[in-house]
Amino acid sequence: MKKYIAEINVMPLKNLLDPQGKAVFNSMQKMGFEEVSSVRIGKHITMELEAESKEKAMEKVNEACNKILANPVMEGYDYTVEEADN
DSSP: OEEEEEEEEEEEEEEEHHHHHHHHHHHHHHHTTOOOOOOOEEEEEEEEEEESSHHHHHHHHHHHHIIIIIOOOTEEEEEEEEEEOO
């Protein structure tokens, strides 16, 4: 078994309202950040896991995202999986 590190980003779907992102955007505009045109806020998750191969690790990360880490009705996700440095 090898150790892997997954970096996962979970974001609200683009067609859904993001109230937290909207609140931060409004605050940024009031503070003089006129160049900012949009803010969306999500979650970043770092996960360590052991698996027989990178492909198996990716399968487990995908399963965790679908079952626990993301709500597929409201959120999308992407991830990378790399072998951990010992």
